[in-house]
Amino acid sequence: MRCSAPLCSTSVVVAVAEHEDHLLAAEADELDRAAEAALRPRRLDEFIGQPVVRDQLSLVLDAANARSKPPDHVLLAGPPGLGKTTLAMIIAGEVGGSLKITSGPAVQHAGDLAAILSSVQEQDVLFIDEIHRLARPAEEMLYLAMEDFRVDVVVGKGPGATAIPLTLPPFTVVGATTRSGLLPAPLRDRFGFTAHMDFYSEAELELVLTRSARLLGAELQPEAATQIASRARGTPRIANRLLRRVQDWAQVRGTGALDLDAAMAALDVFEVDRRGLDRLDRAVLRALCERFGGGPTGLTTVAVAVGEEPETVETVAEPFLVREGLMVRTPRGRVATAAAFSHLGLTPPTSPGMLWE
Numbered sequence: 001m002r003c004s005a006p007l008c009s010t011s012v013v014v015a016v017a018e019h020e021d022h023l024l025a026a027e028a029d030e031l032d033r034a035a036e037a038a039l040r041p042r043r044l045d046e047f048i049g050q051p052v053v054r055d056q057l058s059l060v061l062d063a064a065n066a067r068s069k070p071p072d073h074v075l076l077a078g079p080p081g082l083g084k085t086t087l088a089m090i091i092a093g094e095v096g097g098s099l100k101i102t103s104g105p106a107v108q109h110a111g112d113l114a115a116i117l118s119s120v121q122e123q124d125v126l127f128i129d130e131i132h133r134l135a136r137p138a139e140e141m142l143y144l145a146m147e148d149f150r151v152d153v154v155v156g157k158g159p160g161a162t163a164i165p166l167t168l169p170p171f172t173v174v175g176a177t178t179r180s181g182l183l184p185a186p187l188r189d190r191f192g193f194t195a196h197m198d199f200y201s202e203a204e205l206e207l208v209l210t211r212s213a214r215l216l217g218a219e220l221q222p223e224a225a226t227q228i229a230s231r232a233r234g235t236p237r238i239a240n241r242l243l244r245r246v247q248d249w250a251q252v253r254g255t256g257a258l259d260l261d262a263a264m265a266a267l268d269v270f271e272v273d274r275r276g277l278d279r280l281d282r283a284v285l286r287a288l289c290e291r292f293g294g295g296p297t298g299l300t301t302v303a304v305a306v307g308e309e310p311e312t313v314e315t316v317a318e319p320f321l322v323r324e325g326l327m328v329r330t331p332r333g334r335v336a337t338a339a340a341f342s343h344l345g346l347t348p349p350t351s352p353g354m355l356w357e
C-alpha cells in the first residue's frame with residue numbers, strides 16, 4: 001500500500017492559508033514560495049528535528065500500513081513555519097494517497113466542505129490548515145465525515161430541504177493549528193493522534209540550513225550556518241528565508257561564497273539583529289521602553305505607536321518577544337522587561353515595581 005516514491009501524491013491546492021509570518025514577508029514572493037516548496041523534506045527520515053513527533057508518526061503510519069488501512073486522523077499543533085504542511089505532505093506520500101489542501105478560513109460554509117469531501121478518494125489525505133478557524137456548520141459536517149465517513153448533503157431550502165447521505169471512502173484528515181486551545185473539544189477528540197511541534201534548537205536549524213543550501217546547489221560554511229541559525233527564531237521557514245537572503249547577498253555583493261561575511265552582511269541589510277528580532281519587533285520594544293517608560297501599556301496604544309494593526313502586533317511580534325523574555329503581557333497591558341532595555345542599549349527605569357526581571 002505504501003508508496004516508495006518520496007511524494008507520489010498530487011497536491012490539490014484548494015485554498016491557501018491566510019496567515020503568513022511577517023519576518024521578511026516583503027521578500028516572500030512567488031519565487032520564495034517556489035523555493036520553499038523545493039526545500040521541503042519529502043520523507044519522514046529526511047525530516048530534521050522533532051524526534052518525538054517523528055517517532056510517534058512513524059509508529060502510527062507503520063501500524064496503519066500493517067493493517068492496510070488509512071492512518072487515524074492527525075492533528076498537528078504548533079507555531080507557524082515549523083513544518084506542519086511538510087508533515088501533511090509526508091503523510092500523504094507515505095500512505096500513497098493524494099493530498100488535498102484547504103484551510104479553515106477558506107471553508108466558510110458546509111457546502112464548501114461538502115464539495116471538497118465529495119472529491120476525496122480512498123487513502124487520500126485532506127489537509128486543513130488553521131482548522132481552528134473553520135465555520136461552525138462546516139465543523140459539524142467534519143465531525144460526521146471523520147467519525148462515520150459520511151456527510152449529509154442538504155438539497156433545497158426551507159421546509160422542502162432534504163438531506164442526502166453521501167458515503168465517503170476511508171481517508172485521513174490532517175488538521176494543523178497554531179492555536180489548539182481554540183479547537184472545540186468534539187473536534188479535538190476526533191483526532192486519533194495529536195503531534196505537538198516545538199521550536200527547533202540552533203543545532204537542528206544548522207542541519208536544516210546545510211541541507212537547504214545543498215539543495216540550492218551551494219555550500220554553506222559552518223560559521224555562517226551557526227550565525228543564521230541563531231537568528232532564525234527556532235523556525236525552519238525563517239532559517240530558509242534568511243539563507244536565501246544570504247545567498248542573494250553573496251551572489252550580488254560578495255564573492256558567491258556562503259561564508260560568515262556574507263551571513264553577517266545580509267542579516268545586517270535585512271535588519272535581523274543578533275537575537276533574531278526584526279524591525280517590527282524592535283519598534284514595539286522601543287515604543288514600550290522609550291515612549292511609555294516600559295509600560296504597562298495597552299495593546300492598541302502600542303499598535304498605534306508603531307503604525308500597525310493591534311492584531312498584527314499581537315499575533316506577529318508579541319509571541320516571539322514574550323518567548324524571548326523581552327515583554328510580558330499583564331492584565332494592565334504590555335510591559336518591557338529589563339532584558340528588553342538592555343537589548344536596546346537603554347537604561348531601565350529606576351522606580352521599583354516598574355520593571356520585570
Ligand SMILES: Nc1ncnc2c1ncn2[C@@H]1O[C@H](COP(=O)(O)OP(=O)(O)OP(=O)(O)O)[C@@H](O)[C@H]1O
Pocket residue numbers: 017019020021035036037039040041046047048049079080081082083084085086087129176208236237240
Ligand atoms: N523538519 C524540517 N526539516 C527541514 N526543513 C523543514 C522542516 N520543517 C520545515 N521545514 C522547512 O520550512 C518551511 C516551512 O514549513 P511548513 O510550510 O511545513 O511549515 P508550517 O508549520 O506548515 O507553517 P504554517 O503553519 O505557516 O503553514 C518548508 O519549506 C520546509 O522547507
